Amino acid sequence: MYTDSSYHYDKHFVSSFSSLIDPRRTTNGNYTYPMLEILFLTISAILSGRDTYNDIVIFGEIKIDWLRKYFPYEKGISSHDTISKLFQKIDNEAFNDCFTEWISKYSFTNKESVISIDGKCIKGSAKRKKGGVHIVSAFASEQGLSLSQLVTDKKSNEITAIPDLIDLISIKDKVITIDAMGCQTKIAKKIIHKEGDYVLQVKGNQEKTEEELKIQFNPDLVDDSNITEDVGHGRIETRICEIITNFEKNSTLEKWKGIQSLIRVTSCVIHQDSDKETVQTRYYISSLNTSAKEFNRIIRLHWAIENNLHWCLDVIFREDNKQRKKENSAANFSIIYKIALNLMQMTDDRKSKEKKGSFKEKITRSTLDDNYREKLLNAFLCNN
Template sequence: MATTPSDSSDNNPEVDLRGGLPEGLEMFEVIEDPRSGNATRHPFGSILFISLCALLCGMDTCEDFVRFAKARREWLEKWVSLPNGIPCGNTFLRIFAAIDPQRFAQCIAEFVAAVCPDLAGQLVALDGKTLRGSRKADESTVQIVSAWACHNGLTLAQRAVDSKSNEITAVPKLLRHLNLKGAVVSIDAMGAQKKIAIAIIHAEADYLLALKGNQGTLHEEVRTFFEDPDSLNYYAREKGAVVEVCEQHDKGHGRVEKRVCTVTDYLSWLPAKVRRDWLGLRSIVRVESRAELSDGRVREDTRYYLSSLPPEAMRHLELSRAHWGIENSCHWVLDVVFSEDQARARCGDAAQNLSCLRRIALNMLKKDPIRPGEPIRGKRIYAALDPAYLEAIIGLRQM
């Protein structure tokens, strides 16, 4: 990064300007300070620490980070060094724009490895999200693919989609950074790709892949197969295949909903090449839902899946519902509580790195044992009001 007047240094040589993180935040040590020469007026660790604390306390922009630091300077100096005062908003932005985003993403893995080392038996949902506020003059935006541990409510990893590519190419790269042995990976229709299925099986995991029209005629063939109840009964009775059906009924949020899941392991009607190409394929699944809203409207939806799991209807129904946790408990929270869609960081890799820091902050808030029933917004308010609670969320060790 080029040296600017605001970066010129009157540093105390005894201050560690390349590090300076407090004990307990070793996960950030994988990030290299991107500054060079005299562009090191403020300790790198202090900038990361201020940013994380500010996010946990409800501050969402680099300008907010500065306001937080000015208001909490005495508390901050208990944990980090501020030899030249509080960094300005442009300093925060320049540093986040220059950090290697792959190194930053490793911090998520470091955090999760400590609190959730084993994913066996868990559902890992993969989904893409566009950072709308990152839109540049050429209309391009940053797109992030995330892996979400549905049962623990944690982001496991993230990867940006290459500017000249799409989510399909990012998913296999993301999978390589996860220890998925024994887990089940669910992906929406964009991830229903043969190469992705192969990568999941090679990782010793199972898959549940949403099937839509992007797979040529396969979606239509599976839909037609399930719409013939006589054919299903015949195969279950005469061919020795398994056909399982289960129902679920829910009432709440102003609606009554019924869900029906049908799953079978009868696949011999599919061409041999299709069965070979979809490595590990064991079942095909249909999930039908009907919701009666309080205003009298009715919403119906039918989804189809390819699965490497045995034909167990209730399990598939629960997994298909749990997948949407990445939308409801991660993406929605980032947009509504952390204002991610309004974030206007557009230079360098700032959007991607700040997105990663938000997910680390969300992970910490999710794992907070002190106020487990409090919503994320409420936890951020308490963290802003109570420094001891903020210290507990981060895991700072008392001095």
């Protein structure tokens, strides 16, 4: 444990990540390049757009004086092989536990905040004749913060991973949104047991429930409806959300623990360049009893995990293009990327007059400005 008061150790960072066991073998338990120093170096480099092992080393060598404000780096910067092998060997579940503990110390979710759960395959991790590492993430959609993740062998294993992921985070009084893959009675029961609520998309994998929703949606039984319209990117989208709360709770619907509402969302998209119109109808079940307007908002928020997490991992950090195929390296770097995204998101202050800027702009500023990088690292640095 680092205790020297001359360095700006963050109590949250050190207390959350110091429990992580260093997988490297030594005869006396001492390491030339301490693991926490490598983690801090890597996160700082990622925030500055340097995410290959070689670039991380170059960043560290150039910024060694800046880095020594926070940790000793008595032996300087390690080689890229040392960094690479460390991330291959770090136990991913233990690393995720540390990440989950760290972000849980910041109170950012309110009652009925939306937590979205969805999976993503890291293409660059694929080995010959095997698929890539598949990761299921929990994402606080309104705050734009990653909360935790679990690794699965393939997409179909999301069903078994989701309950375990839910156990890692606090969901009391929160609304959990999951797409059709996670629409399972055991998952609904798990959410209710942990005192949360759910909004689950229903599709063909729950054929009887989907057919029952179609039957129940008689116009005379609709309790409330809401219409929204969005214009942008050359398209006009109209979303009609209808809900039924006074429905017949037969054997098909009663198997869903805590079910209170049936939801139908009809989306009509007009492409302005061609006047082509597409219409799609989706069905949901929920343990909430609220307005159609609120359901429209919650269901729309679910897509934040695609737009604000998965898209950023692919476009900002080019996660799918990184060839990290050995052992735990891809899954561990997914956590590093999520830490970086969280830090950038946490710098946004709605009361501040300073322009928020995109993630790319923040990375550019962090590359050029040590003070700005320190601002991004605010959640790690105890002197702020």
